[in-house]
Amino acid sequence: MNPSLSLIVEVKARHEEALGIATFELADPHGRPLPPFSAGAHIDVQVKEGLIRQYSLCNHSEEQDRYLIGVLRDEASRGGSIAMHDEIKEGSLLLISAPKNHFPLLPAKRTYLLAGGIGITPILCMAERLARTDADFELHYCARSVERMAFGERIKTSSFSDRAHFYVDNDAASPPLELAKLLEEPDADARVYVCGPSGFIDAVLAAGKKCGWPSDRLHTEYFTGAAITTDNDGSFEVRIASSGAAFTVPADKTVYQVLAENGIDIMVSCEQGVCGTCLTRVLEGEPDHRDLYLDDDEHALNDQFTPCCSRAKSKTLVLDL
Structure with a gap:
């Protein structure tokens, strides 16, 4: 069992939040407080045996009696979201991790929050935290349709509704999100947080960099891995530093898969290179970061990589295992 999955919670309530999006309210079965979390945090959820997925917490970070997660049903997924929608009901017990935060909300004079689709989940938690602390911020939320806009009413009736801006693709009356205009004046004391589909995040990053925003002021969280062309993939060798054992990684397998086949366990979760669970130190060789x-900057150091999806540019990688 994954040792990070240390909490048992009960699904106290489930709601159809928007078209294709369900929310699950999780609590300790005995009413005990849950571990605290901060805005931008997520939990690992064992959807079923051997299937672990990450979901952002979207309730207020000062609450300790519950965790609220929102799950988009993705027919093209590898099974996690479909299982959550089809199999997890009110009263179900789930094994989860304590909250983790790879997308923390940092101090800033002004904060821009941008969400695309289900990317609203961590962004909403950030907005509520910033509103509670009287911070200067604005929220920009894009969705394909009103029916697919989760938490719309919650935002419109919130204390920060006057700082929330909505953009709906299929609504001719909806204004477009003008990224160049929004980000045209980089501020050394401001930060941008963006979450959503890869294309949405990439568009925000491209606009920000074109406007002169430094990369350390542009904060992202991806839900899916990058699209990678594998046509030219070849084989390479991985060597285990502690034992000297070496294994060939063929073009059609990942480093993680090869190591698992040879009895070497690495904790994995998303298997797409977005969660960091499998991050492994590289002692020699050059990874092909994916x-x-x-x-x-961390890629350039070449001292760690994600064996669930990344490969090698050199003939051999020596791993600190």
């Missing part, structure tokens, strides 16, 4: 967890 994750969205590490930033460009």
Whole structure:
């Protein structure tokens, strides 16, 4: 069992929050307080045996009696979201991790929150935290349709409704999100947080960088891995530093898969390079980074990589295992 999955929670309530989006309210079965969390945090959820997925917490971070997660049903997913929608009901017991935060809300004079689709989940928690602390911020929320806009009413009736802006793709009356205008004046004391589909995040990052925002002021959280062309993938070797054992990784398998086949366990979760669970130290060799967890500066160091999806540019990688 994954040792990070240390909490048993009960699904106290389930709601159809929007078209294709369900929310699950999780609490301790005996009413005990849950571990605290901060805005931007997520939990690992064992949807069923051998299937672990990450979901952002979208209730207020000062609450300790419950966790609230929102799950988009994705027919193209690898089973996690479909199982959550089809199999997890009110009263179900789930094994989860304590909250983790790879998308923390940092101090800033002004904060821009941008959400696309289900990316509203961590962004909403951030908005509520900033509103509670009287911070200067604005929220920009894009969705394909009103029917698919989760938490719309919650935001419209919130204390920060005057700072929330909505953009709906299929509504001719809806204004477009003008990223160049929104980000046209970079501020050394401001920060941008963006979460949503990869294309949405990439558009925000491109606009921000074009406007001159430094990369350390542009904060992202991806839900899916990067689209990678594997046509030119070849084989390479991984060597285990502690034992000297070496294994060939063929073009059609990941490092994680090869190590698992040879009895070497690495904790994994998303298997797409977005959660960082499997991050492994590299002692020798040059990784071919294919994750969205590490930033460009961390990639350049070549001292760690994600064996669930990344490969090697060198003939051999020596791993600190």
